[in-house]
Amino acid sequence: MIRVTKVLVLASGRGTDFQAIVDHQTMGIFKGVVISGMICNHADAPVIKRAQDSAIPSFVIKGVTGTQFPTSMAKEEARTAFDNRCLELSKEMRTELVVLAGFDQIVSENFVEACKFKIMNIHPAYDMDRFGGKNMVGNKVHEMVLKSDVGYSGCTIHYVTNDIDGGPVILKKRTEISRSDTPESLERRILKLEHLAYPEAIQLVADGRVRVDESGRRCFVDRYSDSWDIDWDLRQQSYIAREREKE
Numbered sequence: 730m731i732r733v734t735k736v737l738v739l740a741s742g743r744g745t746d747f748q749a750i751v752d753h754q755t756m757g758i759f760k761g762v763v764i765s766g767m768i769c770n771h772a773d774a775p776v777i778k779r780a781q782d783s784a785i786p787s788f789v790i791k792g793v794t795g796t797q798f799p800t801s802m803a804k805e806e807a808r809t810a811f812d813n814r815c816l817e818l819s820k821e822m823r824t825e826l827v828v829l830a831g832f833d834q835i836v837s838e839n840f841v842e843a844c845k846f847k848i849m850n851i852h853p854a855y856d857m858d859r860f861g862g863k864n865m866v867g868n869k870v871h872e873m874v875l876k877s878d879v880g881y882s883g884c885t886i887h888y889v890t891n892d893i894d895g896g897p898v899i900l901k902k903r904t905e906i907s908r909s910d911t912p913e914s915l916e917r918r919i920l921k922l923e924h925l926a927y928p929e930a931i932q933l934v935a936d937g938r939v940r941v942d943e944s945g946r947r948c949f950v951d952r953y954s955d956s957w958d959i960d961w962d963l964r965q966q967s968y969i970a971r972e973r974e975k976e
Contacts, residue, residue, distance in 0.1 A: 731761040734935035737824040738767045739815065739832040741794070744776025746830040746851060749924035749968075750931065751783045756971075758928065758964045762935045765822040768815055770794060770834055786822075790814050794834045805837070812840035819844075826934060829889065830927065833866070838891050846941050848889035849934070850896070851927050853919050855883035855903045861894035871912035871919075881905050882915060884923045886930040888941065888948070897941050897948040900930040925969070929961060 740747045747767060753759050767780040770792025780787035792811055798804040811834070819827065829836075829850040841848065854860035854870050856879065865873070874882045883903030890896040902922045906915065933939050938951040952958050 732935075733761050733763055734826055735763050735765040735822060735824040736826045736828055736931060737765055737815075737819050737822060738828045738830050740767060740769055740774070740776040740830045741771055741792075741833040742774055742776060742831050744774070744779040744831065745920060746923055746927055747776050748779050748783075750828065750830065750928055751779070751785060752968060753928040753965075755783065756967055758968055759932060759935075760964075762931060765824050766818065768818065770811065770832070776831070788818060792834045808834070809837050809839060812837045816840065816843055826931070828927070828931065835893065836889060841889060841891050846888050846897075846945075849886060849899065849930065850889050850894075851923055852885045852887070852894055853882075853916070853923070855881060855885060855901055857885050857887070857894055857898070861885070863893050865894070868912040868916060871915045875906070875910060875912060875915065879906070882919060884919055884926055886926055890945070897946055899933065899939055899948050899950060900926055902926045921972070924972070925965065928968075929965070932961060 738747050738750065751764055754762065754764050764785055766786040766788065767776065768788045768790060769777050770790060772789050777787050777789065790811055793804055793808050798807065825847065827844055827848040829848065836848065852861055854874060859877065860870050860873055881903045883901060885898055886900045887898045888896040904918050904922060933950060933952065938957065940949045942949060
């Protein structure tokens with residue numbers, strides 16, 4: 730009997746990463762992974778309709794991003810209230826993994842500690858030391874990459890800790906940079922990588938193939954034993970072929 734890992738997704742915007750994760754479920758690519766719900770912190774975000782169209786339970790909880798607060802303490806209180814509600818829903822749905830997919834809000838320390846090494850995030854850069862951290866979001870990341878001397882970029886999936894973008898890395902994928910690249914063209918190419926990488930990382934965690942070392946700073950990932958990589962790549966071909974047909 731296959732053990733089932735229930736996943737709760739937190740998203741804020743267009744929801745393309747969320748859609749890719751859901752597609753891996755509906756196409757039968759995942760094994761033992763079920764998307765139990767999606768929480769959004771913006772009432773007008775397109776990701777909400779994506780969840781509804783896919784019959785994924787969705788919850789809108791007002792967040793702190795884009796809202797003015799009289800004091801920093803009031804903002805943190807609102808953040809804590811948001812995260813506490815997320816934790817309540819997570820317990821109700823008995824989820825074991827929280828996935829941040831284009832989520833534009835920093836989670837509180839209480840949330841991180843309550844779900845230690847059970848929260849994943851994706852960042853649109855390969856080199857997290859140079860292009861990760863506070864305020865490194867959206868096209869700003871790609872602009873910084875293109876201004877640098879690196880010849881490639883990509884995406885990184887990591888566990889969330891209280892060190893912004895500093896949690897142990899689960900998986901990376903990369904793409905070469907061309908002279909004609911703009912922040913927009915690089916974003917589009919990296920998004921395609923994200924849509925492949927995030928489901929893979931989720932499946933690796935669900936299969937018990939990701940272990941955090943004693944320091945809490947590094948992941949050991951077993952992608953290759955028992956031909957796991959070959960099996961996954963074969964299963965994901967149906968998704969890759971479908972996306973190519975759309976181009």
